[in-house]
Amino acid sequence: MTAKLKTTITDAEWEVMRVVWTAKFAASKEIINVLKDKMNWKPTTIKTLIGRLVEKGLLATEADGNKFIYTPTVSEEDSVKKVTLDVFSHICNKKIGKTLANILTEATLSHEDIKLLTQVLEEKKKQAVNEIACNCVKGQCDCCK
């Protein structure tokens, strides 16, 4: 995992990153056009967010005449994966299965999604263990009582 992927993206910054990921590259004007109505943000707010993402190294800048073009330095897929794994790092290993079940219960899924998930579960079944070891420090979960 690169240092950039260790950087946390705030909820507001995600909005900006999604625009740049979709466009592949964008000037601040284009980012502002997409977000000003959705988020009801002022252009200066969006420019501040862009500046922060540049500082964090998540957006690269290139001058194009009198404007700057921004490109993402991390992929959307890797960033989403990182956030998902971060969630797991906050809970006991024993609770991951139940947490995934909760996420699935909340999600709206297509037949294609279910096919993919079934395939993943069939593979997981082959490597399943009888008991999952707790990875927590005493006092942070009920397993070690």
Ligand SMILES: [Zn+2]
């Ligand atoms: Zn535990």
